[in-house]
Amino acid sequence: MKDCKNYRKNLENCNCTYEPCSKKGYCCECIAYHRARGELPACYFPDEFERTYDRSIQAFVKLFMSKNN
Ligand code: SF4
Numbered sequence: 001m002k003d004c005k006n007y008r009k010n011l012e013n014c015n016c017t018y019e020p021c022s023k024k025g026y027c028c029e030c031i032a033y034h035r036a037r038g039e040l041p042a043c044y045f046p047d048e049f050e051r052t053y054d055r056s057i058q059a060f061v062k063l064f065m066s067k068n069n
Pocket of ligand 1: 016017018022023024025030040041043
């Protein structure tokens, strides 16, 4: 296991269902990975949308706008 004092707590709050990911629980790696791709981490999305694995900022904005209009 990589060294992170927040690992267990991070996992408790992680809603990501993409099981093979080695970044799960390591939020700094997770956000850097998705940021570099113009995406957001799973925890920005509701569970039912998270499962689509579309983590694009465009998808987030579309979802956010549909919920607030
Ligand atoms: S959101 Fe992405 S990087 Fe983060 S744990 Fe899930 S699949 Fe991995």
